[in-house]
Amino acid sequence: MVERETNRSLHVGGLILAAGLSTRMGQSKPLTKFLNKNLIDQTIKTMYDAGIGNIKVVTGYEQERVESYLQTNYSADCIYTIWNPNYENGSILTSIKTGLPELKDFDYVFIQLVDLPCILPETYLKLWETMLASGKKAVIPTVDERRGHPVLIDMSLLPEILSYENAAGGGGLRGFWKQLGDEFLEVPVTDRGCIMDTDTKDQLREAERYLNQYRKADSISHKIDEE
Structure with missing residues (x-):
């Protein structure tokens, strides 16, 4: 588990949001085939890694x-x-409010959508290190100034999230992040997987090609380093 060495371990949990109607995909997103498994498997694997x-x-x-x-x-x-x-109302805020209380014993929680399978483990680690170094209450990655996923939150925010009602922009916590002011931090990253949605089958195939190419390049890089 991601930790830092102090006199008290800081426990980190993961929340995967997989409740959506999948209207554009036309089938259950978590169980949609991705590479040799399913989307949910890839998201879980990244968190494990x-x-x-x-x-x-x-x-x-x-x-x-x-x-x-x-x-x-x-x-x-x-x-x-x-x-x-x-889940049928289409707002991820309801899923966040449903899931976060089940992680109330954790100090920090990563919130991740099931349909962004190309995020790299290194991005999770960068967000974690930034959170500890900055002391912020929430951090989110950005790619070319576009916000992505996952979001890492300090669980001291749980009461505020549960009482928050304004799903600004029609989809969740945008207004809440704004409300946090200086306690919220955007973290620029180069990981395009943070913004690579798989809402359609064409996007799914594109994501598969992207991750395969990344893995191939990464494998070559490691081989060169070993020589």
Whole structure:
């Protein structure tokens, strides 16, 4: 698990939002094939690779299929599902409010959408290091000044998030981040996976090509370093 060495371990959890209706994709996004597995598998793998071992998944659309898949393929000690009964309203804020209380014992939580499979573990680590160094309450990556995912929050914000009602911009916490003022920090990164949505099948194929190319280049780089 991602930690820093102090007299008290700082525990970090992960929240994956996988409740959406998947209207543009036309099928359950978490169970949509991606490379040799599914989108949900890739998102979980990235969190694991970043050292996050306790992950909650908020389900909604096709809840039974998604939860059955996760229960079959993952240990309940590491992956726990929570159903969002209000998933049909289309706001991720309802999923965040449903899932975050299940992580109340953690000091920090990464919030991640299930349909951004190309984010690199290194980005999680950079956000974590920035959070500790800056002392901010929330940090978010940006690519070419465009905000992406994941978001890392200090769980001292939980009461404020649960009481927040203004889904500004029609989709969640934009207004809340603005409300935080100087306690919110944008972190420029070069990881284009942070903004690479997979809302359609064409975008999905593009994301597969991108990640394959990255892995190939990374493998070559490591081989050169070893020579």
